[in-house]
Amino acid sequence: MFEPHKVAYRHPKYKTAYRVKNWPEYEKSLRDRGDITVWFSQDAIEAWTPQQNGKRGGQPVYSDIAIETSLSLRLVFQLPLRQTEGFLGSIFRLMSLDLPCPDHTTLSRRTRTVDVQRNIDRLPDGPVCFIVDSTGLKVCGQGEWHSRKYGEKRYKRWKKLHIGVDKNGWIMASKVTEGYEQDPSQVPDLLDQVDREIECFVGDGIYDREPVCEAVQQHSSGASIVVPPRKDAVLSNCSTGVLSQRNQHISKIERMGRSNWRRRSGYYLQSHVENVIYRFKRIIGGRLRSKRGEAQEREALIGCAILNKMLEIGRPVSYQVC
Incomplete structure (x- = not known):
């Protein structure tokens, strides 16, 4: 028989206090979230244009990783599609990259079909x-x-x-x-x-x-x-x-x-x-x-991949103080 008067009282609005013990590493990860090279990596540059499939007809100009990188920059920095196009163009000019820049109509169209990676490679093994x-x-x-x-x-x-x-x-x-x-x-x-x-x-x-x-x-x-x-x-x-x-x-x-x-x-x-x-x-x-x-599904999936990427960069390790 449950006897509530014998249970230690705990105020329903009580909130446990925590303190971050790896603050230097966590602070660096917060700065890295705004680093362009984190979201515009060397792997994305190398795979920006897909290999020709040898089939008849028009060939794709941008790979899925190129579209995903562009849309990730859009969500991270809260940019509309046209500003995303201009932002990518400025990155190419500053880095002296000879790569095609997707326009806003291409980004809008490819959002519906892009293959998004979840970035869960560091998920621990096992159940x-x-x-x-x-x-x-x-x-x-x-x-x-x-x-x-x-x-x-x-x-x-x-x-x-x-x-x-x-x-x-x-x-x-x-x-x-x-x-x-x-x-x-x-x-x-x-x-x-x-x-x-x-x-x-x-x-x-x-x-x-x-x-x-x-x-x-x-x-x-x-x-x-x-x-x-x-x-x-x-x-x-x-x-x-x-x-x-x-x-x-x-x-x-x-x-x-x-x-x-x-x-x-x-x-x-x-x-x-x-x-x-x-x-x-x-x-x-x-x-x-x-x-x-379809585009809303991919947009939410890219947002989830961004959060996983930020978790991969660094996360706080806290301990209870009171």
């Missing part, structure tokens, strides 16, 4: 902990100040970005859908992008669905599923199968309380994907610049 969540990205409509001052008078349109990360913050899977799409329905597509064993699946209460458990078990039969059941959840009649772990969570919550269950079950890892979403909104932005669905 991973897969943490999922989603966020909204605005496509059109007025900003927050206009809405607050004049009310919701104009049409707004949103897309939803679903992402899956590991416990170190590497974005392993992503998908852009319409705003009305339900989060649990996208779990199978996210799992299909993960090419390694999953030891733990973590999601918030919206993923408390039987199809989600079935998709996780089908991908990795031995994976533990850490999803908080609803407050009015009841035990399933099936003691084995995909809902057996859910029954265990319900029993533990009744015995020790929801707060203790969150800490002991590993549900606290949900904060890692929330932090990645915050980084995406802060660095890339909360609005999609592309208008077509």
